[in-house]
Amino acid sequence: MPASSYSVVIGLEVHAQLSTKTKMFCGCRVEFGAEPNTLVCPVCLGFPGTLPVPNARAVESAVMMGLACGANIDPRPMWTRKNYFYPDLPKGYQITQQGGSPIYDRPICTGGHLDIDLDDGTRKRIGLTRIHMEEDAGKLIHDLTVSDSLFDANRCGTPLIEIVSDPDLRTPREAYLYLEKLKQILEYLEICDANMERGNLRCDANISLRTSEDAPFGERIELKNMNSFHNIEKALEAEIELQAGILDAGGIVKRETKRWDVTKGTTIANRSKEDAQDYRYFPEPDLVRLSVTPGDIEAVRGMLPELPEARRYRYVAQYGLPAYDADVLTREKPVSEFFESACAVTGDAPADKKAVSNWVMGEVLRVLKEGNLSIADLKFSALHIGEMVNLIQSGAISGKIAKTVFEHMLAGEGAPADIVKARNLSVINDAFAVEGFIRQVMDANADKVAEYRSGKDKLFGFFVGQVMKVSQGKAGPEQVNALLKDMLAG
Amino acid sequence: MSTLSEIARKVQKGEISAEKTVQESLDRVAAAQGLNAYISVLPEYALEKARDLDRRIASGETVGPLAGVPIAIKDNIVVAAGKTTCGSHILENFESPYDATVIGRLLAAGAVPVGKTNLDEFAMGSTSETSAFGAPVNPIDAGITPGGSSGGSAVAVASGTVPVSLGSDTGGSIRQPAACCGIVGMKPTYGRVSRYGLVAYASSLDQIGPFARNVADAALLLNTLAGFDARDNTSSTQVIPDFTSALGGSLKGKTIGIPKEAFGEGLDAGVEASVRAALAACEREGAKIVEIHLPALKFAVAAYYVIATAEASANLSRYDGVRYTHRTSNPKNLMELYSKSRSEGFGAEVKKRILLGTYVLSSGFYDAYYMQAQKARRVLTADFEKAFAQCDVIAMPTMPAPPPKVGDIFKDPMAIYLQDIYTVGVNLAGLPAISLPVASTEGMPVGLQLIGRAFGETELFGIAAGAERSAAGMGAG
Numbered sequence: 001m002p003a004s005s006y007s008v009v010i011g012l013e014v015h016a017q018l019s020t021k022t023k024m025f026c027g028c029r030v031e032f033g034a035e036p037n038t039l040v041c042p043v044c045l046g047f048p049g050t051l052p053v054p055n056a057r058a059v060e061s062a063v064m065m066g067l068a069c070g071a072n073i074d075p076r077p078m079w080t081r082k083n084y085f086y087p088d089l090p091k092g093y094q095i096t097q098q099g100g101s102p103i104y105d106r107p108i109c110t111g112g113h114l115d116i117d118l119d120d121g122t123r124k125r126i127g128l129t130r131i132h133m134e135e136d137a138g139k140l141i142h143d144l145t146v147s148d149s150l151f152d153a154n155r156c157g158t159p160l161i162e163i164v165s166d167p168d169l170r171t172p173r174e175a176y177l178y179l180e181k182l183k184q185i186l187e188y189l190e191i192c193d194a195n196m197e198r199g200n201l202r203c204d205a206n207i208s209l210r211t212s213e214d215a216p217f218g219e220r221i222e223l224k225n226m227n228s229f230h231n232i233e234k235a236l237e238a239e240i241e242l243q244a245g246i247l248d249a250g251g252i253v254k255r256e257t258k259r260w261d262v263t264k265g266t267t268i269a270n271r272s273k274e275d276a277q278d279y280r281y282f283p284e285p286d287l288v289r290l291s292v293t294p295g296d297i298e299a300v301r302g303m304l305p306e307l308p309e310a311r312r313y314r315y316v317a318q319y320g321l322p323a324y325d326a327d328v329l330t331r332e333k334p335v336s337e338f339f340e341s342a343c344a345v346t347g348d349a350p351a352d353k354k355a356v357s358n359w360v361m362g363e364v365l366r367v368l369k370e371g372n373l374s375i376a377d378l379k380f381s382a383l384h385i386g387e388m389v390n391l392i393q394s395g396a397i398s399g400k401i402a403k404t405v406f407e408h409m410l411a412g413e414g415a416p417a418d419i420v421k422a423r424n425l426s427v428i429n430d431a432f433a434v435e436g437f438i439r440q441v442m443d444a445n446a447d448k449v450a451e452y453r454s455g456k457d458k459l460f461g462f463f464v465g466q467v468m469k470v471s472q473g474k475a476g477p478e479q480v481n482a483l484l485k486d487m488l489a490g
Numbered sequence: 491m492s493t494l495s496e497i498a499r500k501v502q503k504g505e506i507s508a509e510k511t512v513q514e515s516l517d518r519v520a521a522a523q524g525l526n527a528y529i530s531v532l533p534e535y536a537l538e539k540a541r542d543l544d545r546r547i548a549s550g551e552t553v554g555p556l557a558g559v560p561i562a563i564k565d566n567i568v569v570a571a572g573k574t575t576c577g578s579h580i581l582e583n584f585e586s587p588y589d590a591t592v593i594g595r596l597l598a599a600g601a602v603p604v605g606k607t608n609l610d611e612f613a614m615g616s617t618s619e620t621s622a623f624g625a626p627v628n629p630i631d632a633g634i635t636p637g638g639s640s641g642g643s644a645v646a647v648a649s650g651t652v653p654v655s656l657g658s659d660t661g662g663s664i665r666q667p668a669a670c671c672g673i674v675g676m677k678p679t680y681g682r683v684s685r686y687g688l689v690a691y692a693s694s695l696d697q698i699g700p701f702a703r704n705v706a707d708a709a710l711l712l713n714t715l716a717g718f719d720a721r722d723n724t725s726s727t728q729v730i731p732d733f734t735s736a737l738g739g740s741l742k743g744k745t746i747g748i749p750k751e752a753f754g755e756g757l758d759a760g761v762e763a764s765v766r767a768a769l770a771a772c773e774r775e776g777a778k779i780v781e782i783h784l785p786a787l788k789f790a791v792a793a794y795y796v797i798a799t800a801e802a803s804a805n806l807s808r809y810d811g812v813r814y815t816h817r818t819s820n821p822k823n824l825m826e827l828y829s830k831s832r833s834e835g836f837g838a839e840v841k842k843r844i845l846l847g848t849y850v851l852s853s854g855f856y857d858a859y860y861m862q863a864q865k866a867r868r869v870l871t872a873d874f875e876k877a878f879a880q881c882d883v884i885a886m887p888t889m890p891a892p893p894p895k896v897g898d899i900f901k902d903p904m905a906i907y908l909q910d911i912y913t914v915g916v917n918l919a920g921l922p923a924i925s926l927p928v929a930s931t932e933g934m935p936v937g938l939q940l941i942g943r944a945f946g947e948t949e950l951f952g953i954a955a956g957a958e959r960s961a962a963g964m965g966a967g
Contacts, residue, residue: 042588046808048581049568049590049687053723081804083851085828092807100856151812280851282860285693285801287723 006209006244009217010169010236011129014182015160016192017136017200018061024135024159025052025095032198036141036152044157046090051286054079058159061191062108062133063292063300065161068185068307069128071112073297077133078106079284084277087149088138090156097132100281107132108292114165114185115309116177126178127166134160161192167206167217172236179203179229184308188333196228203232209243209253218243218253223267225259235260239267311336319343320350325357328365334375335360335368341382346389355389363406379412388416400473401425427476434471434479438487441466452488463488494559494653494707498600501558504547508540508558512602515560518651519605525627527645528562531605535571536560539602556714557600562646562655565606566613566689567698569593576689577611577621580809580816580835590687591719592656592698599714604652608642611837612806613658613691615639616666616906617899620839625896630672630935634893637667640701644671647701654711655701660691661794662888662913664699665925669888669937672927674954675701676708679945680920681726683712684719690805692798693724695917705926705958709733709951716947728945736952741960742776744953746940747881749784752912758891764936765887768928771960777953782877782884787915789866791907794914796850796863803847809835871919878943883953886912888925888937912939922947924954928961 023030026043043050066073080100081093099105109131115123136158141150163182169175183201186192194201203226208218221239226232238260243253258267306314308330315326330336339360346352364385368374388405391397397405397420408419420426428434441463442449452459467480492500500506516533546553563569566576568586570593575581593603610620618641619625628636629649636645640657644667647655657664659677668675677699688698698715702708712733719725746769753762773779811817811831818830836844850859877884889909899906916923921944925937938957942950 042586045813047587047814048574048576048584048689048808049586049685051686051722051724053721083804083807085807085810087810087812087824090808090813092810093804100851100853101861103861278853280803280848280853280856282800282804282851285724286690 006211006240006247007213007215008170008240009167009208009210009220010172010175011167011206012165012169012175012178013204013206014163014179015202016065016163016186016194018058018159018161018191019193019200020055020057020061020159022055022057023157024055024058024133025157028157030158031154032193032200034154036150036154039154040156044090045153046092046156052095052284054287054290055159058133059108059290059292060300060303061159061189062131062161063297064189064191064304065163065186066109066112066131067297067301067304068189069109069112069114069131071109071128071131073292074106074108074110075292076106077108077290077292078104079287079290080104080281081284082134083280086137087151088140088156090138090153094135094137095284095287096134096281098279098281100279104281104283108290114178114181116174116181118177119173124168124174126168126174129164129166131161131163134162136160172233172240175205175236176229176233179232183229184331184333188305188307190305190333205232205236207236207239207243209240209247218247219255221253221255221267222257223260224257224270227262231260231262234265235267238265242267308333308336319353319357321353321357325354325361328361329357335365338364338375338382338385342386342389345383345386347393352389352393355393356386359385359389363403367410378410380409380414384409384415391416391420395427395476395478396420397425397427398473398477400468401427404473425474428471428474428479431479431483434467434475434483435487437467437471437475438463438480438484440470442487449488453490460484460488492653493704494556494702494710497559497653498555498557501543501600502547502553506558508543508547508600508602509537511558512536512540512560512604515604515652518649519646522629522649522651525629525645525649526624527607527626527642527649527651528605529565529575529577529608529621529623529642530572532569532572532603536602536604539597543600543602554599554601554714555710556596559601559654560604560652561596561601562605562607562643562652563593563603564609564613564640564643564655564657566609566658566691567592567656568687568689569603569606572606574606574689575623576613577609577623578809578836578840579622580832581814582622582816584814586687588687591684591721592715593687595714595717601714605646607640607646607655610639610641610663611840612689612802613639613660613663613696614802614839614843615899616662616910617894617896618642618667619896619899620837622837628671628893633896634934635670635896635899637670637893639663639667640675641667641670643701644668644673644675647671647703648673653703654707656698656715657701658688658691658696658698659917660695660697660798661910661917664701665888665913665923665937665939666910668701668925669927669939670893670935672935673701673703674705674708674924674926674958675699676712676924677916677922678712678716678947679726679922679942680917681724682728682922682945682947683715684717684722684725686719686721690801692801693805694801695794695798697917705924705951705955706734706737708924709737709947709955712947726945731948733947733951736948737955739952739956740776741772741953741956743778744776744883744956745778745780745881746772746953747780747782747877747884749782749787749877749884749886751784751787752886756890756908756911757887760930760932760934761887761889761891761936764928764930765885765938768926768938768957768961769885771963772957775956775960775963777956780881782880784870784873784877784884784915786866786870786873787911790870790915790918791911793863793866793870793918794910795846795907796859797867797918799843799847800851800860800863801847803844803851806836806840806844811835867918870915874915874919874921874941882943883950884941886939886941888912888939892932892934892936916941920944922950924950926954926958926961
């Protein structure tokens with residue numbers, strides 16, 4: 001039985017580091033890439049006698065994520081301790097929201113969903129099991145130049161939310177799309193920097209195979225250590241092949257934790273010891289139970305920004321953009337904000353908006369992709385794009401000149417109108433000057449003029465091209481058309 | 491010896507310098523060294539603080555209500571000077587980088603910490619004999635223990651080295667040694683005093699409180715200790731009244747509830763007689779004595795040892811040999827670093843409680859132990875609430891028997907655990923309670939315990955002061 005004939009079940013657990021100013025339970029700053037052990041205090045180092053105090057902004061962020069996903073917000077979430085020893089965990093336990101008993105298992109959000117758009121154009125709803133808050137551990141650094149492991153406690157106590165999906169994903173591609181969607185929402189809410197390479201988004205995947213959709217779930221494998229969405233997709237594909245092979249051979253898939261080896265392109269089993277851990281969860285006695293009132297929820301709802309979905313519909317309805325454009329433009333919040341800023345200075349006609357869309361989707365995104373840049377790295381502003389579209393729409397510059405202007409904008413030469421002026425790029429609509437270009441071209445191509453006059457109409461395009469070339473693209477196209485027709489007619 | 495307010499008044503007026511007051515205390519500490527009440531003394535630190543106070547007084551500054559009062563601090567409350575050992579080898583060389591909130595409050599009020607007192611290791615025990623630095627000695631009788639776990643703080647006051655001290659009470663660790671040493675010891679309502687800087691034993695039960703020679707001093711000291719602390723999520727935002735405001739009140743019209751369950755099997759006859767005599771004295775002063783019921787009291791010891799050890803098993807995980815603790819030499823691997831550092835660093839009682847706590851939280855046993863204990867805790871708390879509908883305070887002995895003899899704990903630990911019966915329930919319910927010395931029929935110190943309503947410390951102190959006066963009327967000290 002080939003891998004494709006098994007029914008695959010995938011569930012994802014995503015840890016998202018919240019981009020709050022301070023840590024989950026103390027006042028230390030959260031910052032990526034700071035000198036090791038500079039963002040620490042007795043609380044996050046777990047010194048004797050210290051106590052945690054929850055960060056209200058982090059709780060707010062978790063509620064925000066819940067509301068964005070249509071989850072239920074628990075009015076009385078609980079904090080618990082997850083006990084285990086590891087040198088990157090100063091207290092010997094992690095403060096989290098998982099229970100040892102169902103009574104104590106009260107994460108801040110339960111339920112909710114994310115809708116993903118499949119490649120065939122259909123939409124699929126992926127259920128969420130829960131979203132809970134917890135604190136991050138520190139980092140161990142195994143530097144080969146020293147014999148001991150080094151410990152950086154800067155990350156200790158950084159706030160995290162863990163978003164657990166239902167086992168609703170059926171293909172590695174769906175998992176990929178789900179992660180993109182999740183990242184998009186986190187970015188729109190501006191609660192997480194969602195950068196896997198920096199580790200502020202981390203993902204574990206549970207995967208099992210069964211013979212059909214109706215069959216009971218197979219034994220699941222937990223995959224860890226995947227540092228990009230593409231690696232997750234690849235690891236899941238590899239694991240499906242592996243499990244299908246075992247099942248085909250009449251074998252049994254053993255429940256275990258595996259990690260993805262990028263270089264070998266395979267999943268490798270961790271020592272099974274880890275699976276046997278008993279975390280002895282119990283209610284965190286140092287923290288009073290949280291209280292989230294309907295008023296609190298409404299206050300957070302009021303802070304919710306426009307989400308990608310709503311924005312997409314608005315682009316179609318308000319700007320008259322094609323659905324494809326709306327989709328591309330809203331994928332990343334900074335791009336979408338850039339687009340809207342540009343639109344703010346153009347005319348209101350759909351043609352104006354479409355022109356801005358073409359520039360952003362075309363030139364701007366190309367530049368970002370080629371240079372691996374972000375919007376913030378650009379040396380020109382969104383207003384400049386809007387102004388350039390206005391110059392084109394008013395006929396002040398041609399589309400071709402606009403490309404040249406754009407190159408100068410990229411170099412940071414300022415507003416397009418200034419560039420046009422400084423570089424003498426405006427369209428020549430002066431009939432006398434244009435007549436001069438045409439005469440020049442006709443003189444140089446007397447044979448072609450004769451051919452045209454004997455009925456070879458198709459040559460008209462050739463003459464237009466030559467005139468534009470001689471005028472260095474600056475001759476106004478309408479003027480050229482009208483005068484050329486006249487003069488060729490003789 | 492003068493009362494707290496007398497000392498502070500004299501120091502504030504410049505009649506005696508803070509430096510002299512503190513030096514005299516340090517001299518008494520040195521003279522009483524044989525009692526082993528202190529694990530470490532802070533002479534330079536204390537004298538510097540005292541001189542600073544004197545300078546401020548000389549320059550006309552107003553100083554706090556405890557100006558120049560020497561105070562001893564249980565060695566599980568961190569001070570950013572000297573060491574905080576918790577009576578354990580594992581923290582033998584630990585220096586805290588910060589002050590506990592109560593230390594900050596004491597310093598602001600002008601009190602001067604002179605030393606860190608001996609205790610059962612990590613406050614686990616009721617005789618102070620599990621200290622890694624040897625047990626403190628009861629000044630009343632060297633053959634009996636000073637109680638615990640705050641035995642050092644009780645001895646420090648009882649032997650006169652300081653007028654007041656701080657202890658911590660998780661299951662009776664202030665009230666019980668107060669009873670053993672014949673002084674006053676008080677546990678405030680859970681949340682009244684910040685736990686920030688108190689090295690946790692069992693977080694949901696721990697509370698810092700005062701030892702003093704009389705009720706008035708304990709109340710005055712609590713005025714300084716109490717108050718909301720943004721660093722302690724469990725600290726209460728309740729208004730802090732003047733805890734001394736009801737001290738002069740009469741016992742007339744006050745109702746004292748006597749739980750039937752506390753005066754039955756297992757109560758030593760001599761202790762019972764002493765406590766009943768003290769209550770009779772209160773009755774003569776106008777108090778009304780009524781019988782009440784605490785049917786769930788019989789679950790208190792079991793529930794306490796499950797919840798306290800469960801929390802302790804997590805609280806003590808941080809002592810792992812990785813950072814500030816004792817670290818074993820040349821561990822072969824990470825597992826050995828943990829197991830050897832902890833095996834070498836912790837004493838037997840702590841290990842026993844960590845094991846017990848780990849066990850009750852383990853999957854498969856969780857429901858039978860931890861969940862049941864939490865249920866018992868809720869039922870007991872409800873029992874207390876019901877009882878307070880009938881009375882203003884609840885009275886019972888602090889301990890069912892005279893103080894344990896030295897060494898008994900190692901012969902029959904279970905018998906000593908069972909002696910926590912009257913104190914642990916108060917922690918489970920989060921209530922305030924005070925232990926007062928009462929006249930003893932057999933020459934052994936006996937404590938009368940009065941339990942108040944949650945956040946009802948002012949009334950509790952008032953009734954305790956009345957009981958203290960009526961006991962004095964009987965000729966007791």
